[in-house]
Structure formats: C-alpha cells, structure tokens
Amino acid sequence: MKSPRTCPPQDWVPLLVPDMPSPQALLPWLERMHAARHYSNFGPLVKELESAFAEGFQLPIGQVTTVTNATLGLELVLQALDLPPGSRVLVPAFTFVATATAVLRAGHVPVLADVDAHSWMLTPDIARAACAVARVDAVLPVATFGMPHHMPAWQQFEHDTGLPVVIDAAAAYGSQWLAGAEGTLVFSLHTTKSLPAGEGGLIVSTRPGLAARVRELSNFGINLDPAADVPLGALAGVGTNAKMSEYHAAIGLISLQNWEHNSQCRRALRADLMQDIAQASPGPLVWQQQGHGGELMAPTLLCARLPSEAARAALEKACHRGRIMTRRWYQPLLTNMGVLRHCCTPLDTPNAQALAATLLGLPFFLGITHEQRQRVCTTLAHALAKFA
Ligand SMILES: Cc1ncc(COP(=O)(O)O)c(C=O)c1O
Structure with missing residues (x-):
C-alpha cells in the first residue's frame, strides 16, 4: 500500500504524509543505542519494544516477535506452520499484493476469495463457503485498511475446520486485538501504518511455539533455544535475515509513546x-x-x-x-x-x-x-x- 508517489509536487494535495518522530525526539534513543554499541541482533531496544507489545496484548514475551517488515513476517509465519509444499491458502482477492506474494514465496498457492460487501473483508462465513467449493489448507484474512476482525469467530472457525488462520493485520495496530481468543496476527510497522517504525513488523501468536519459531527463522534459522535438540547456535532450519534493527525499534518506541x-x-x-x-x-x-x-x-x-x-x-x-x-x-x-x-x-x-x-x-x-x-x-x- 505504499508508493514512491506519496510526495507530490508542492501545490498538490498529497495522498498521505507519514507522521514519523522528529530527529530531536530520536536523538536520545540514538545516543542510548550508541552507548550500548548494539545496533541489531535482538538488542535492548528491540527487547524493550517487544516487552511493550507483550504487555499491550497481555501475553508472555515468547508469544510476540518483531521482524523487518510484515511481508517477511507473513512469509515466516507460513513457513513456521509447516504446511506441506503447495498448500492452498485462502486470501481475499481484495488486498495488497504482499498477502499473496508471501503465500507464493512460502511455496503455497493463494486461493482468491470474495470479501464482505460492507466490511470489505474475508469473513469466517465467506471462508466456510469457499471451503465447500475448493480445497483450502489455511486461511489468511486481511484486516482491510486496518479494520479489525472478530477473533473469537476465527478461533471458532479454526476449531470447526482444523485449518490454521493467520490474520494479515498489516494496517491494524491498535485496532486488532485477540479479544480473549487464540490467534495469530501479523502487523506492519511501515511508515504509512498506524504505528510507524520506518520499516518493521510484529508477530503476535498464541499458537504454541509459533512466535519462537518465527524468531529463529528471522535469525537465519539458527537455534536460539538452549533447551532445543539442536545445539545452541547450530542451524535448526532454513531461515533468512528478517531481524528488526535497533534504529527501527527506536522509532517504534517513540511512535508507541505518541x-x-x-x-x-x-x-x-x-x-x-x-x-x-x-x-x-x-x-x-x-x-x-x-x-x-x-x-x-x-x-x-x-x-x-x-x-x-x-x-x-x-x-x-x-x-x-x-x-x-x-x-x-x-x-x-x-x-x-x-x-x-x-x-x-x-x-x-x-x-x-x-x-x-x-x-x-x-x-x-x-x-x-x-x-x-x-x-x-x-x-x-x-x-x-x-x-x-
Ligand atoms: C494488507 C497488507 N499486507 C502486507 C503489507 C506489507 O507490509 P510491509 O510493508 O510491512 O511489508 C501491507 C503493506 O501495505 C498491507 O497493506
């Protein structure tokens, strides 16, 4: 949902103007970062941001993890679900391209569903109807333009069908909560979103081990868990580099204050x-x-x-x-x-x-x-x- 054309010539009325923190507001955080000599690799600011998110969602810290952006977040969540290659993932036909490209890059097939005429979203009823006419192995609804989904209804859908559901909540930070339900949410912290960090993503998941697995995959797939079968520091899976930097975490923390x-x-x-x-x-x-x-x-x-x-x-x-x-x-x-x-x-x-x-x-x-x-x-x- 972003484009290089958000900064038009001067006399145009722009479409969007990001409200990022000022350089002055950022300076104390940069100084803190510099003093710690920690610029990436799950540094203190990333940890502080993740703690704040865990507190906001009232979840243990192990059920949230940050990533470099929501696109990679979606891709890694799909990878962490361990679906067989070529699984069919239901997505709304009306969404940003990243919803579908993440499915493809995770090795699966997007099945393009309709949306509700009023909320403009793929609802549990639409997903049920789609499952009656097509094979579906997982569902990836989108919180369209930040509008939140009713998570208890999706939890019921997961329970009834046995299919995993992941909400692409890219634009819905602050609107989309779990509301007491189980679920998996992927947020974007892009500069045009409700909690801008410049670039960034956040995974929130009550699915056992999912956030930890995404964290590991975001760090190349290197095992970060001393209790795992694989030795600490050994490669436990084929991951990528999708870690959030301390610079982005600093912007995210200021945005959280505002x-x-x-x-x-x-x-x-x-x-x-x-x-x-x-x-x-x-x-x-x-x-x-x-x-x-x-x-x-x-x-x-x-x-x-x-x-x-x-x-x-x-x-x-x-x-x-x-x-x-x-x-x-x-x-x-x-x-x-x-x-x-x-x-x-x-x-x-x-x-x-x-x-x-x-x-x-x-x-x-x-x-x-x-x-x-x-x-x-x-x-x-x-x-x-x-x-x-
Ligand atoms: C529905 C949806 N999904 C995914 C993304 C990708 O987010 P990011 O820019 O953090 O990769 C966007 C971005 O606009 C989006 O609107």
Whole structure:
C-alpha cells in the first residue's frame, strides 16, 4: 500500500504524509543505542519494544516477535506452520499484493476469495463457503485498511475446520486485538501504518511455539533455544535475515509513546473528513463498515465508494486537474494481476469486483490544511453533480 508517489509536487494535495518522530525526539534513543554499541541482533531496544507489545496484548514475551517488515513476517509465519509444499491458502482477492506474494514465496498457492460487501473483508462465513467449493489448507484474512476482525469467530472457525488462520493485520495496530481468543496476527510497522517504525513488523501468536519459531527463522534459522535438540547456535532450519534493527525499534518506541494521541487525532480527522465530504457530495457515498471486530482505532487512509465506475473516473479526473492525489487502493484485484493469474486459484468474487470498480482513496493525513480539505470537497461536489 505504499508508493514512491506519496510526495507530490508542492501545490498538490498529497495522498498521505507519514507522521514519523522528529530527529530531536530520536536523538536520545540514538545516543542510548550508541552507548550500548548494539545496533541489531535482538538488542535492548528491540527487547524493550517487544516487552511493550507483550504487555499491550497481555501475553508472555515468547508469544510476540518483531521482524523487518510484515511481508517477511507473513512469509515466516507460513513457513513456521509447516504446511506441506503447495498448500492452498485462502486470501481475499481484495488486498495488497504482499498477502499473496508471501503465500507464493512460502511455496503455497493463494486461493482468491470474495470479501464482505460492507466490511470489505474475508469473513469466517465467506471462508466456510469457499471451503465447500475448493480445497483450502489455511486461511489468511486481511484486516482491510486496518479494520479489525472478530477473533473469537476465527478461533471458532479454526476449531470447526482444523485449518490454521493467520490474520494479515498489516494496517491494524491498535485496532486488532485477540479479544480473549487464540490467534495469530501479523502487523506492519511501515511508515504509512498506524504505528510507524520506518520499516518493521510484529508477530503476535498464541499458537504454541509459533512466535519462537518465527524468531529463529528471522535469525537465519539458527537455534536460539538452549533447551532445543539442536545445539545452541547450530542451524535448526532454513531461515533468512528478517531481524528488526535497533534504529527501527527506536522509532517504534517513540511512535508507541505518541500512539494514543495520534490515533485519537486520526479518528477525529477521519470523522470530520467523512462528514465534510458527505455534505459536499451531491449523492450518497459509501464508507467501509465496521464488522464484529470493533472500531477502527487508528485510520491510516480514507476510501470512498462512488455510486458508479463512471462517477469514480470523473472524480479521479477532476482531482487530477485540481492537483489532488488519489489512489485506487488494493487495485487491480489480485485476480486481475497478470503475474499472479497463473499461480493463484480464483473463486467467484462478485463483491470484490464491485468494490474494485468504485473505490477511490482520497487524501488523508494529520496536518491536512483547511484549504486542502476545501479543495477536496469542492472538487468532489463539482465532479459528482451529474451523477446525483
Ligand atoms: C494488507 C497488507 N499486507 C502486507 C503489507 C506489507 O507490509 P510491509 O510493508 O510491512 O511489508 C501491507 C503493506 O501495505 C498491507 O497493506
């Protein structure tokens, strides 16, 4: 969900502006890091960040681990599940490419499922229906645009079907919790996400041994457990290097300190913008609805569903003329990507197809000015007048 085009020429209204900590805020952490002479390899700042996460999720420290990014996190979680090669992993057709590429790089086949028309997510009911028409060996639902899943429902699904479920919660830090259920969550700490560390990922899993195995795989596969059969320091599996550096952990720790304030500001901004835009729009616009998983606590982007494909095209064109950046998030659907077409199994995806024809991402960032907001609203009012 990121792109080099997030920094437009000056008079454009940008789509996103990351709110990373200032260099001044970072300095004391850099000094601490430098004094410890520890820059990577599960250093003190990574450990501090992981402790804070474990405390937040009320889990033992061994059930969380950090990684360099969510893409590698997904890949390593899939590897750690020890599914037979070529297993079929159900993913939503409407998601960022990394959900599917992680499945492929782990040696499995993505099976592309539909999403709910209102929450825009792959739900347990959709997964059950998919299992009735296709072989599925694991499920990888996405917390679409940060909207949380209801984990007790996924735990019930795992219990009923015996299939492992891993939630790609890339954009959902602070919204997606386990809610007392068992489960596995993979978060992104990318600069555009709700808890930015620049780059980074977080695995939270109550599945016995899973987080520890991912940690080992993130350190080349070298055994880190004195109690294991393999000697300490010997290669226990074929891993990679996906460790989080101390630099990224430092940014993550500062972002964690600011999280409550920033997430509150993001929620307030989203509500305000939705209200302004709905008032300016000559006809009704549709927004993502919360599912059973609770509220979106730290929105990172704003997507509106337009009344038709023609209305979306007209708004895109008007925004371009008005120097307002827009983005068709998660599009084209995975089903329609040439590179993926021959290595995925597509199912019927009517809701995802309808979404992909009408959804448009609009500017959303803390610090958006009054003038920029007005420009978006006026442009939208003019562009959509003839579609009312
Ligand atoms: C749904 C989803 N999954 C995975 C990722 C990849 O996250 P990362 O950039 O941390 O690898 C993203 C990033 O935007 C995403 O939106």
